[in-house]
Amino acid sequence: MTNDLWQGQLRDGxxxxxxxxTEDQQRQLLAFLALLNKWNRAYNLTAVRDERQxxxxxxxDSLSILPWVTTGHLLDVGAGGGLPGIPLAIALxxxxxxxxxxxxxxxxxxxxxxLELGLSNVEVIHGRAEACTPEQPFSQISSRAFTALENLVTWCGDLLANEGEFLAMKGQFPDDEVAALPAGWQVKSHRSLAVPGADGxxxxxVIARAQHSQ
Known part of the structure; x- marks a missing residue:
């Protein structure tokens, strides 16, 4: 019953x-959701417990930022239960x-x-952002419910290319966090996201280095 419910909600959404x-991509997304639901009972991966939500x-929610993912290689920091990274990887x-x-x-x-979903385009790194040393910086870095914007740019700024941008997913518009952004960083643009079935x-x-500091 759950899978039928999810299938309909995903298709309509x-x-x-x-x-x-594609049908295959939708099946992969639902298989991912089933894994997340199963492992969440023991691992506390997400606060969402209601299968209807x-x-x-x-x-x-993860796929709502799809139009803004323009890079060929995205870093998802504080990836947690794989949101938004896994759904984006399935879609792209x-x-x-x-x-x-x-x-x-x-x-x-x-x-x-x-392993189970056969995602050959995904690499997982266990470690702190400050200790991560990629071969080259990323042009886009996503984060969802990870940390305050000030921490995001401080901890992960070295991982971002000079002309790169953070894709920071938030609930309510975080006026206080924007005001607390360190010098040299700016909100390049922002969008209200419409997520079918989601309250709030x-x-x-989209956060980037201020142009005068580049």
């Missing part, structure tokens, strides 16, 4: 958001995704997802 995914608050199989988290239980779950506000903030 994608149509509302004008996102076109999972498609909206986990899959559709020709792009690469690196998922970074300091919690060993969560990265074990992410590695299991990669959702926002995407």
């Amino acid at each position: 994608l149509a509302t958001m004008d996102l076109s995914l 999972m498609v909206s608050r986990q899959l559709l 199989p020709d792009r690469r995704f690196t998922l970074l988290d300091s919690n060993g239980k969560k990265t074990r779950f992410l590695n299991q997802c990669v 506000d959702r926002h995407l903030l």
Whole structure:
């Protein structure tokens, strides 16, 4: 019954958001959600426990930033239960995704997802952002419910290319966090995100280095 419910919610949600995914991609998304639901009981990966809300608050919410993912290789910091990284990787199989988290239980779950879902475009790193040393900086870094914007740019700024941008997913527009951004950083743009079936506000903030500091 749950899978039928999820299948209908996903199909209708994608149509509302004008996102076109293949049947295989939709099956992968639902398989990911089933894994997340199963592992969440032991690993506390997400606060969402109501199965009727999972498609909206986990899959559709993650996919709501799809139009702004323009890079060929995205870093998702504080990847946690794989949101938004895993749904984005399923939707964009020709792009690469690196998922970074300091919690060993969560990265074990992410590695299991990669294995079971056959996600050859996903790499999982267990570690802290400050200790991460990629071969080259990323042009886009996503974060969802990870930390305050000030911490995001402070901890992860060295991982971002000079002309790169953070895709920071938030609930209500975080006026206080924007005001607390360190010198040299600015909100390049922001969007209100429409997520079918989700209550409350959702926002995407695109954060980049201030032009005068480049």
